[in-house]
Amino acid sequence: MVCHAGSGRTDCALESMKNRLKVLRAERDWSQQDLADALGVSRQSVNAIETGKYDPSLPLAFRIADVFDLAIEAIFLRD
Amino acid sequence: MVCHAGSGRTDCALESMKNRLKVLRAERDWSQQDLADALGVSRQSVNAIETGKYDPSLPLAFRIADVFDLAIEAIFLRD
């Protein structure tokens, strides 16, 4: 009974997407804290997303896209 | 401190985005169940997203974009 039982998905526990946050942050010379402040979330959230612990919610993904002035598809990539 | 304290957002409990699922579904004459099957989620999930109860996760948003062959930004809109 891994994952949420009954799920139709097979890639349990690893459906996270890749993202280019670390690179985009580096290009702007921003710390995780800087980005967190710009997004209105905690530094730990930024760190967790960058290190692949989980994906952002859709509203947060939109805010990230806004901050970097990029499309969501240009930041988050299907594995 | 309702909601997640410290959040920069003011619309606590209503940060959901608009979406065009119902229209896109109608254009293809798909039932909620048809879409749910295509996405690999339950019909209730599709219904909840359509009726604005909550937003999909980012991976699910990508699958929705894939199913309709559209960009996420063309389906989900900032309020």
Place this chain on the structure above:
DNA sequence: CCATAATGTCAAGCGTCCTTTGCACGTTTG
């Protein structure tokens, strides 16, 4: 009249997202 399809909703349960606090480690700055 009865059967079926489509939609909407409620409840319980579990995993994810995001919070706070706190600690560890390496690097940089004074």
Place this chain on the structure above:
DNA sequence: CAAACGTGCAAAGGACGCTTGACATTATGG
């Protein structure tokens, strides 16, 4: 050295995402 910064990680708690199961409503067709 010491103080601060940047990053990573952990635990606990609350809100959200998604599940199953069940029930109600409306519409269509036999």
